[in-house]
Amino acid sequence: MKITDARVFVGGPKKNYVTLKIMTDQGVYGLGDATLNNRETLPAAYLRDYLIPALIGMDPRNSEDIWQFLYRGAYFRGGPIAMAAYGAIDMALWDIKGKLANMPLYQLFGGKSREGAMVYAHATGADLPDLMDSISHYVEQGYKAVRVQCGIPGMPSASYAVPEEKGEGKHYITDFSGVRPKVETWDTGPYMRYMPGALAEIRARFGPELHILHDVHHRLTPREAAEFAKAVEPVGLYWLEDPTPAEDQEALKLIRQHSTTPIAIGEVFNSAWQCNKLIEQELIDYIRVAVTYAGGITPVKRIVDLAGMHHVKTGFHGAPSHSPLCMAAQAHINAWAPNFGIQEYLVLGTPECDALFPSEHRMENGMVYVSDAPGLGVDFDEAEAKKYSFSPGSHPVVRLTDGTLWNY
Ligand code: CS2
Ligand code: MG
DSSP states (O other): OOEEEEEEEEOOTTSOOEEEEEEETTSOEEEEEOOOTTOTHHHHHHIIIIIHHHHTTSOTTOHHHHHHHHHHHTSSOOOHHHHHHHHHHHHHHHHHHHHHHTSBHHHHHTOOSOSEEEEEEEEEESSHHHHHHHHHHHHHTTOSEEEEEEOOTTOSSOOTTOOSSTTOGGGOOOOOSOSSOOEEEEOHHHHHHHHHHHHHHHHHHHOSSSEEEEEOTTOSOHHHHHHHHHHTGGGOOSEEEOSSOSSSGGGHHHHHHHOOOOEEEOTTOOSGGGTHHHHHTTOOSEEOOOTTTTTOHHHHHHHHHHHHTTTOEEEEOOOTTSOHHHHHHHHHHHHHOTTEEEEEOOOOOOHHHHHHSOBOOEEETTEEEOOOSSBTOBOOOHHHHTTOOOOOOOOOEEEETTSOEEOO
16 A cells, blocks of 8 residues: 655634645545644645655555654754644544555543543633633533633733623634734743632632632743642642743642642643653643644554553643644544543634644534544545635734743
């Protein structure tokens, strides 16, 4: 069996999805996602110019050897652009494998460990009452877990994932107005003084059962993160996400020494080598990698198994930038993984998105139910794809009140 051709498409409804389609001499094709948020044309170019020409003629069933060929063969290992491109190829090869076996991928991993996989939604508010409304909206829809972000009194501008105006909370979306970043201002003092009390009020209002998550988005220093994690302990968060950047991984020990608040890290990781120390030293409770960014199903399954040996559960990244193909790959791992925790899941189910990526994966009452179709269980409508083109976007940048550049 041979790979005969592969094509890359960039575009989607209000997203720049990078979709790879690998064709074979047996008529079976595979689909994968290489969407690197706000840098989408780069993995697309890597695929088109370097990787696809090398894939032609290879046996698509040898997904492990092809992964090693891509990773080791590049000489310069890893990096977000390359790993997103490998991730798409790996997903597409698993898709082909599943179609050949006539089985959904979770069966190839070891079958189902659960029927539905719990997901969390994003509640946001310009202020606390606005956030409370946003949380209620998701609780009424049956969500069991909600990530909560709100505007901070005294903060000079809206901070991470917070709408500037009241009432926009449910509609926070990425800015695609060009490659020049918007500038947000961050001030740690008001955040540290306000947010623990706000989280306590949310707990008091919604009771003990709701899983409450909060994303610090790398804004604190390790010492501040330890203070914050300790202060919010009585709230009983499901997790505290990215409390500090995880480049200096030793520094995370400080959080552990001072608090039992569960910690989730990994959405920006693109290699198992960024995960192994945090997992082996049990410095985190949830590993946040995404199948696209971390190089595909092949390496992510290894990360999940390592995590399982150290009481670390999965909490895969599921930002709106991940296409339904990445979300499907994760849905299959989530159905199988003995150490599944939770899945971040944002509204993919718009009619436009469903038309571009038809599938039978479904979300109900805050749970995702994986499709039983062979492979990933997601198709790609090329005629629909013609409606969309690339529009450049950017993450904001963050400056402190004195102008110093800080972590987005
Ligand atoms: C966020 C992301 O989902 C999350 O937890 O941290 O939305 C992140 O800001 C984006 O993926 C950046 O591309
Ligand atoms: Mg995050």
